[in-house]
Amino acid sequence: MASVKPKIDINQDYDKLYGFHVPEKAFFKAEPGLDEDQVKQISAMKQEPKWMLDLRLRGYRHFVNKPMPQWANTELLNSIHFDDIYYYLKPTEKQGSSWEDVPVEIKETFDRLGIPEAERKFLAGVSAQYESESVYHSMHEDLQRQGVIFLDMDTGLKERPDIIQRYFGSIIPPADNKFAALNTAVWSGGSFIYVPKGVRVEMPLQAYFRINAKNMGQFERTLIIADEGAEVTYFEGCTAPSYSSDSLHCAVVELIALNHAKIRYVTIQNWSKNVYNLVTKRAVAHEGATVQWLDGNLGSRLTMKYPGVYLMGPGAHGEVLSVAFAGDGQHQDAGAKMVHAASDTSSVITSKSISKGTGRTSYRGLVKVYPGAVNAKSTVRCDALLLNPESRSDTYPTMEIDEKRVQIGHEATVSKIGDEQLFYAMSRGLTDQEAMNMIVNGFIEPFVKELPLEYAVELNRLVQLEMEGAVG
């Protein structure tokens, strides 16, 4: 009767896989805390044009003057010690274009995270950011020949100030919100991508963001422009060491899809649980263009992120497909924003959230249809899965529809992992843990099947990691 039960390979935890840190390395490290001189110092070190310094200073003033948001999770937000954060840390003197040029301990970190391996296998270009700066950058030569630009934002500003001055902050202005203002003031790194007319980038471009130092703030700034008929998929991943003190990540991402362009932006956010992840992401889709945000949030203490698409031209299409996983002590406040400002525009929001233990997920969404946006269509679907009795999920959907000839749908479900589902799977020989994993993986399947295979495998693995100990 003795039965050998299968073990699934989830015994390695976050700390071992991602939560490690190596000795801190700094070519330059600013003092903790932030004031106007610090902002000036960052800009001077980067030898920026004056208009950028002015923009930074505007951002700084808005950051100081704007009150902390009074929603999402005020308790956690108010516990951020902004004076203890390091706002700028330059790890190396210059960026490498081959991994050999990257300092050995930094290279080893990215090796452990599997970045060079992924690059060899299926990526068209890679940017690796460590603390505040991009330490490695590469892109396939044929993309260069086609005129594709893929640079870190700092280099982008040096090489293509014309494009950057035109679009930087055009979708997310300095005054947009407190954290976007902070990013504008102290931004460093991030990606700048321009895909020329009609060019289709078949393989994804990837950026990986790594925080290593304690009390670090990372403020990357990303701008992607797909010119008419162009197509690009961009993937970003992120991890950090597990520290007892807090780190801060405030990114700003702006996407511009010109007529009939397609941009697909994939995020697997896997910060350690001491990171506050307060990110502003927004896109503009012009006539016939499509923007898709695939947003996976697994890590961080608190995430506030609501990727949006402004549908500005007729026939534009926007999608947000997101998965949030909140374990003990985590709060994932995520959602989406779709603004229909032209006729025949369509949007789809699919939000899947899982709360485990004392984890908390919130869906916060806005669908807005302006007068005259006739035949606008929008579908919103939010599904929440609660694994334990103390788990929590909330839904805050907002609809502002100022046009009559539209089709808008909203559907929300909250379910608990059913005893009957568990019993059924276990009656087929699965352990309780395997059964739970299977049910959860099934729940997020609509998200996973949209991902390129490599990321789907990675995401399933991460979810398994998070699921460890889910069975009480």
Next chain:
Amino acid sequence: MTIQSAIQPSLLEVENLHVAVDGKEILKGLTLSLGCGEVHAIMGPNGSGKSTLSLCLMGHPKYTITQGRILYKGQDIQQLAVNERAAAGIFLAFQYPTAIPGVTIVNFLRSALRGVRGTDVPIKEFRQTVKTHLKTLGIADSFMNRYVNDGFSGGEKKRLEILQMAVLAPALAVLDETDSGLDIDALKTVAAGINAQRSSQRGILLITHYQRLLNYVIPDRVHVMVDGCVVRSAGPELAHELEAKGYEGLRPHTQTLCV
């Protein structure tokens, strides 16, 4: 019962089983014996405890054994977890199979087979096994890529249960109202699937409300359950008698037979 079972321990011995759900006693001293290679039918009116018996055999946490025991291959299984019972060779075809959205049948079955066997099954062998059974049950290959019971018709659900039984090849299969909700064609297919699984290596317990399934799957024994006990056991002819007379005629015996 049979000569064989007199020598070897029975596959399943249920002895004076009392089972309670939420403090309410449902089974009240049920005794039953099933030998390897045998097919027994358990019939009874609604609320007689048939499903309680099946779920209790599988180890559903809601059902508490308050008295008596269940011996499987001579061993008391009360302490075995649900998946351990599956690995030991016990299978339950559910009356109401549960949907698991997003999980394909092919993945589910492969995990199940690995769980039951305790080792990975080579993909080639797995495919071959599944293919054979799909054919017997008249199921298209594309069925395997659907999500487990998600949006299934009654007939599809029951077919999937029989497919799982066929692939997992249990020693003891308990089929809980596998005939309910089936039209006559589906019933015939499912019955053929069950008959294909009859073997000297396997005992099958058919729990059914109606006699009609027993026209296609002829049992070795028929037991009648009323109010948590077996009140009468006989050969397959008992099913026909029940069809003619109904369960009412059996109720007077209840008092005397139940402990």
